[in-house]
Amino acid sequence: MSEVVIKVENLKKHFPINEAIPFKKSTQSVKAVDGVSFEVFKGETLGIVGESGCGKSTMARLINQLIRPTEGVVEFKGKNLATLGSKEIRSIRKSIQMVFQNPYASLDPRKTIEYLIAEPLVIHQIGDAKSRKKRVIELLEVVGLSGYHAERYVHEFSGGQRQRINIARALALNPDIIICDEPVSALDVSVQAQVINLLKDLQRKFDLTYIFISHDLNVVRYICDRIAVMYLGKIVEIGTYEELYENPKHPYTKALLSAIPKENPFDKKERILLEGDVPSPVNPPSGCSFHKRCPHAMEHCKKDIPAFVDLGKTQKVACHLYS
Amino acid sequence: MSDEILKVENLDVHFRSSASIVKAVNGVNISLKKKETLGIVGESGSGKSVTATALMRLLPKGIGSIPNGKITFNGKDILSLSDKEMRDVRGNDIAMIFQDPMTSLNPVFTVGDQIEEAVRTHQQISKKEAKLKAIEMLKVVGIPEPEKRVKMYPHEFSGGMRQRVMIAIALSCNPKLLIADEPTTALDVTVQAQILELMKSLQEKNDTSIIMITHDLGVVWEMCDKVIVMYAGNTVESGKVKTIYDNPLHPYTWGLLESQITKNTLNGNKLPAIPGSPPDLRNPIRGCNFADRCPYAKEICKTTKPEPIEVEEGHIVSCHFQTKSNRLERKELVYIE
Ligand SMILES: Nc1ncnc2c1ncn2[C@@H]1O[C@H](COP(=O)(O)OP(=O)(O)OP(=O)(O)O)[C@@H](O)[C@H]1O
Ligand SMILES: Nc1ncnc2c1ncn2[C@@H]1O[C@H](COP(=O)(O)OP(=O)(O)OP(=O)(O)O)[C@@H](O)[C@H]1O
Ligand code: SF4
Ligand code: SF4
Ligand SMILES: [Mg+2]
Numbered sequence: 001m002s003e004v005v006i007k008v009e010n011l012k013k014h015f016p017i018n019e020a021i022p023f024k025k026s027t028q029s030v031k032a033v034d035g036v037s038f039e040v041f042k043g044e045t046l047g048i049v050g051e052s053g054c055g056k057s058t059m060a061r062l063i064n065q066l067i068r069p070t071e072g073v074v075e076f077k078g079k080n081l082a083t084l085g086s087k088e089i090r091s092i093r094k095s096i097q098m099v100f101q102n103p104y105a106s107l108d109p110r111k112t113i114e115y116l117i118a119e120p121l122v123i124h125q126i127g128d129a130k131s132r133k134k135r136v137i138e139l140l141e142v143v144g145l146s147g148y149h150a151e152r153y154v155h156e157f158s159g160g161q162r163q164r165i166n167i168a169r170a171l172a173l174n175p176d177i178i179i180c181d182e183p184v185s186a187l188d189v190s191v192q193a194q195v196i197n198l199l200k201d202l203q204r205k206f207d208l209t210y211i212f213i214s215h216d217l218n219v220v221r222y223i224c225d226r227i228a229v230m231y232l233g234k235i236v237e238i239g240t241y242e243e244l245y246e247n248p249k250h251p252y253t254k255a256l257l258s259a260i261p262k263e264n265p266f267d268k269k270e271r272i273l274l275e276g277d278v279p280s281p282v283n284p285p286s287g288c289s290f291h292k293r294c295p296h297a298m299e300h301c302k303k304d305i306p307a308f309v310d311l312g313k314t315q316k317v318a319c320h321l322y323s
Numbered sequence: 324m325s326d327e328i329l330k331v332e333n334l335d336v337h338f339r340s341s342a343s344i345v346k347a348v349n350g351v352n353i354s355l356k357k358k359e360t361l362g363i364v365g366e367s368g369s370g371k372s373v374t375a376t377a378l379m380r381l382l383p384k385g386i387g388s389i390p391n392g393k394i395t396f397n398g399k400d401i402l403s404l405s406d407k408e409m410r411d412v413r414g415n416d417i418a419m420i421f422q423d424p425m426t427s428l429n430p431v432f433t434v435g436d437q438i439e440e441a442v443r444t445h446q447q448i449s450k451k452e453a454k455l456k457a458i459e460m461l462k463v464v465g466i467p468e469p470e471k472r473v474k475m476y477p478h479e480f481s482g483g484m485r486q487r488v489m490i491a492i493a494l495s496c497n498p499k500l501l502i503a504d505e506p507t508t509a510l511d512v513t514v515q516a517q518i519l520e521l522m523k524s525l526q527e528k529n530d531t532s533i534i535m536i537t538h539d540l541g542v543v544w545e546m547c548d549k550v551i552v553m554y555a556g557n558t559v560e561s562g563k564v565k566t567i568y569d570n571p572l573h574p575y576t577w578g579l580l581e582s583q584i585t586k587n588t589l590n591g592n593k594l595p596a597i598p599g600s601p602p603d604l605r606n607p608i609r610g611c612n613f614a615d616r617c618p619y620a621k622e623i624c625k626t627t628k629p630e631p632i633e634v635e636e637g638h639i640v641s642c643h644f645q646t647k648s649n650r651l652e653r654k655e656l657v658y659i660e
């Protein structure tokens with residue numbers, strides 16, 4: 001087995017709700033991430049899928065140290081991040097970079113591209129003005145743009161080009177791992193493919209590890225080695241892409257996969273239509289949090305939280321049907 | 324044909340912007356029958372929403388105009404109706420659902436109030452009857468406990484439930500034509516599957532014709548009988564869904580189909596991708612709009628616009644080299660990084 005880059009154990013993030021109820025302190029919270037454990041190995045792409053609000057972005061922010069966990073541990077190459085001093089954290093931050101969904105919002109329109117890409121180098125006091133400029137041009141070329149783009153401003157670039165700029169920025173500090181939070185969701189299909197190819201290429205060139213967050217199951221299947229399926233702040237199933245797509249075990253994974261629109265007009269799809277909506281993460285259902293929508297729910301699913309069960313090689317599932 | 328409900332011929336839409344004219348839509352043709360579903364696909368900015376807005380005659384006054392074209396709906400010449408007549412058509416015969424269910428509902432009124440208002444502007448019924456109708460409509464679109472839900476506000480509903488409410492409002496007048504502009508783009512796949520299923524069953528019941536605007540080919544395969552592929556304001560190809568899948572002819576359609584990731588796209592292989600990005604419509608384009616990205620482009624493509632040609636029955640393509648007598652030889656798309 002290759003080196004573990006990120007290890008997450010029983011990670012929780014509960015956001016307290018500030019309700020304006022006089023004389024009563026609110027004890028309610030949004031259980032955005034609620035007890036998640038997994039490992040990410042060097043050089044792999046781990047996908048995280050799940051519906052809106054299931055906690056994908058919150059998990060990304062926890063790993064990247066943008067927010068602190070309520071409970072649980074994040075380790076980077078064996079070091080527990082909670083026990084490190086600020087200097088060490090700073091240096092580890094360089095190694096964990098992020099690319100966000102919205103290529104339009106994440107870049108300051110008043111700054112040149114050169115400024116934007118060099119910014120992480122300036123913050124971490126790397127090199128002088130001349131060497132930074134050289135590095136910017138190198139990075140622009142790496143992501144398929146040109147040196148002359150350095151003088152330009154964001155509004156002169158299309159969505160796909162802006163996402164390339166974001167990727168160049170994330171690469172500036174030679175990270176070990178890049179967390180991509182819906183990096184192609186805002187792009188057109190014909191441009192999505194360009195950016196996905198770029199990400200794959202860079203991974204090979206620089207031996208990068210990715211955590212790839214997306215709600216597009218086809219994209220995740222295509223780009224990832226292993227995939228974790230989240231529902232209401234928890235991972236319900238994890239495995240290689242073959243295991244999950246060829247042989248999904250958890251009833252939620254099955255429903256999710258069956259909901260992918262047809263591949264072609266002749267495709268006959270058996271749909272598992274789920275009842276109702278995803279419940280609120282403030283009061284998640286007791287026991288298995290999927291039991292209200294699960295076609296296989298049993299009596300004890302309402303009471304007992306299902307534990308993770310090993311199903312052989314790398315596939316794990318949290319469901320009473322398999323325990 | 325007698326059961327043709329909508330016919331659009333050579334529709335152009337222009338916008339006046341500060342310095343120039345944006346030719347947002349050029350020569351779009353649509354033919355839609357009763358109970359048929361037409362898909363309009365294409366990338367961002369290709370003119371899908373503008374086409375729909377023009378059909379509803381809701382273009383911004385003084386900015387958007389229709390310099391050319393004819394729209395015939397249910398035998399009526401839409402472009403020659405008075406504003407009042409058009410309002411009647413919009414309320415009773417054509418309804419529209421938008422992409423973002425949050426911005427299209429009014430946050431300060433209850434969901435029930437908004438359905439009642441929609442019902443009462445088109446039907447002469449009492450307030451009490453309208454209330455009952457609102458509850459019934461919520462039930463029809465599958466919202467549990469509708470008696471309670473009518474009294475709630477939009478922010479108390481999830482995205483999927485709000486889109487159901489929009490569908491309830493759109494269908495409350497039993498329209499002959501429903502225009503749905505990316506109705507599921509903002510929703511999760513499991514909720515998307517529910518909403519598409521709902522639209523199909525309501526169409527079946529009421530014989531509604533649907534125009535489904537989307538950038539997701541999967542939704543087209545799922546829902547549509549016919550499809551129009553748009554690129555930079557032009558219809559590049561149109562025809563029956565099965566024809567477009569089996570025998571696509573326009574180089575942009577080829578690129579679109581190939582760069583789509585499906586479950587058959589092998590993990591690990593490189594994706595074929597169309598190089599470059601769509602043109603800026605503020606600058607006039609003389610030739611084919613796809614020329615600067617097209618691997619088959621020749622000199623003529625830069626100077627002369629290709630005309631739409633019916634290459635086989637109902638299958639229309641706009642490309643200089645895809646005609647009745649002439650065919651391009653399809654090559655594999657290059658792999659772009
Ligand atoms: N700062 C915050 N304060 C309170 N609640 C929050 C905060 N950030 C996120 N949440 C809540 O936590 C839950 C998980 O949010 P998160 O953004 O992680 O979801 P996600 O899986 O990324 O969804 P999406 O696919 O829509 O991006 C949601 O219910 C969200 O409303
Ligand atoms: N009010 C307006 N003034 C000027 N130009 C406009 C206006 N509305 C739309 N346009 C232009 O018309 C073109 C087509 O826009 P349209 O909204 O129809 O695209 P679309 O295909 O619906 O894209 P999307 O998938 O992003 O919704 C775009 O270039 C857009 O900038
Ligand atoms: S534990 Fe029970 S309710 Fe949960 S997914 Fe399994 S069968 Fe369904
Ligand atoms: S007309 Fe020319 S540029 Fe346009 S699609 Fe055909 S070959 Fe390509
Ligand atoms: Mg998110």
Ligand SMILES: [Mg+2]
Nearest residue numbers: 371372373504
């Ligand atoms: Mg649109």
